[in-house]
Amino acid sequence: MSKVLYEQDVNTEVLREKRIAIIGYGSQGHAHAQNLRESRFDVIVGLRPGKSQVKAEEDGFTVLSVADAVKQAEVVMILLPDEMQTTVYTESIEPNLQPGNAIAFAHGFNIHFSQIVPPSNVDVFLVAPKGPGHLVRRTYEEGAGVPALYGIYQDVSGKAKEIALAYAQGIGAARAGILETSFQEETETDLFGEQAVLCGGVTSLIKAGFETLTEAGYQPEVAYFECLHEMKLIVDLLYEGGLENMRYSISDTAQWGDFVSGPRVVNEETKARMKEILQDVQTGAFAKGWILENQANRPQFNAINAKENQHPIEQVGKELRALMPFVSEPLQKKQNKQKD
Ligand code: NDP
Ligand code: MG
Ligand code: MG
Numbered sequence: 001m002s003k004v005l006y007e008q009d010v011n012t013e014v015l016r017e018k019r020i021a022i023i024g025y026g027s028q029g030h031a032h033a034q035n036l037r038e039s040r041f042d043v044i045v046g047l048r049p050g051k052s053q054v055k056a057e058e059d060g061f062t063v064l065s066v067a068d069a070v071k072q073a074e075v076v077m078i079l080l081p082d083e084m085q086t087t088v089y090t091e092s093i094e095p096n097l098q099p100g101n102a103i104a105f106a107h108g109f110n111i112h113f114s115q116i117v118p119p120s121n122v123d124v125f126l127v128a129p130k131g132p133g134h135l136v137r138r139t140y141e142e143g144a145g146v147p148a149l150y151g152i153y154q155d156v157s158g159k160a161k162e163i164a165l166a167y168a169q170g171i172g173a174a175r176a177g178i179l180e181t182s183f184q185e186e187t188e189t190d191l192f193g194e195q196a197v198l199c200g201g202v203t204s205l206i207k208a209g210f211e212t213l214t215e216a217g218y219q220p221e222v223a224y225f226e227c228l229h230e231m232k233l234i235v236d237l238l239y240e241g242g243l244e245n246m247r248y249s250i251s252d253t254a255q256w257g258d259f260v261s262g263p264r265v266v267n268e269e270t271k272a273r274m275k276e277i278l279q280d281v282q283t284g285a286f287a288k289g290w291i292l293e294n295q296a297n298r299p300q301f302n303a304i305n306a307k308e309n310q311h312p313i314e315q316v317g318k319e320l321r322a323l324m325p326f327v328s329e330p331l332q333k334k335q336n337k338q339k340d
Helices: 025-037 051-058 066-072 082-096 135-140 161-171 183-198 200-215 220-249 254-264 266-281 285-295 298-311 313-324 333-339
Strands: 018-022 042-046 075-078 100-107 122-129 148-154 177-180
Touching: 018 025, 025 135, 025 161, 051 161, 066 082, 075 082, 075 135, 082 285, 100 285, 100 298, 122 161, 122 183, 135 285, 148 183, 148 254, 161 177, 177 183, 183 200, 183 266, 183 285, 200 220, 200 313, 220 313, 266 285, 285 298
Parallel strands: 018 042, 018 075, 075 100, 100 122, 148 177
Antiparallel strands: 122 148
């Protein structure tokens, strides 16, 4: 088994004497900046004028233009949307890097797919939390953390690994476990996981179940509870104790149904599709499509997004959640409130 590192395995000294610029203050950016600051590291934020800039200032950070933040820091963590990174990097980051600085990423996409080619005189590393940014923050506040992968692409200082581990410790990841990876492995597994399982797989599974029930004449409210609401309760059990723990908690009838019917839904054919998805990720076909989609101003992304938001499960879900005050407000709504 690979060695998982925890707080006692990490020496943070090397990062204490450096200033860290967090570029971007979105899902990951706000969490990294606040966690690192509370871990007593020297943090500034680099942004363009706008909503994030106002928020970061309200949160008490020194906020500079991206160019100035890069000039004033030794470690530059790039937490911009992946599709914006190349432009901002070329215009404002690369021209302001000093030899011996480090640039860092939370996802390997742009380095692995050669959208960013860093100069040979800086360290390049990856600290990729395996969870959404808002949970990187929330778990840190609770004294816990989200696990993270770290990887080194370029080690000029001879200390890139130490810096990466200290950074991972600073955002709270060492409380949950840090595991070494490469930019290639992180990029390919992250894209595959979100497409086939976590995001794409789960939303398609939920919608197909909901549609099957409602098309057979069952009430949409019942179908919503069965196929979406309960998903969280089941996933919590999986998170806490794996498949066995979840199966321990459900009825034996549910467990028998799990055994005999699960493999009818996700079968060899599904796995063959998963292999195709993985291949598209590995060959760069997926990356190329996404880069071109952005260059064309996202015609397909926007059209599909609008259609998805109109799905009947979204309509019934809104009504039902409004009547369940204990279901917390969706993050999106909360954030817009904070920003407005
Ligand atoms: P978000 O979209 O949440 O945040 C983007 C931030 O970048 C915003 O603060 C935005 O500010 C700022 N920004 C956008 N364009 C510019 C620009 N041209 N100049 C300056 N600032 C700009 O990004 P994420 O946190 O989701 O993603 C950041 C990185 O983390 C990505 O590499 C992603 O793959 C990775 N990652 C993300 C995860 C997640 O949980 N979301 C999980 C693990 C990794 P403004 O308000 O001005 O638009
Ligand atoms: Mg991802
Ligand atoms: Mg049931």
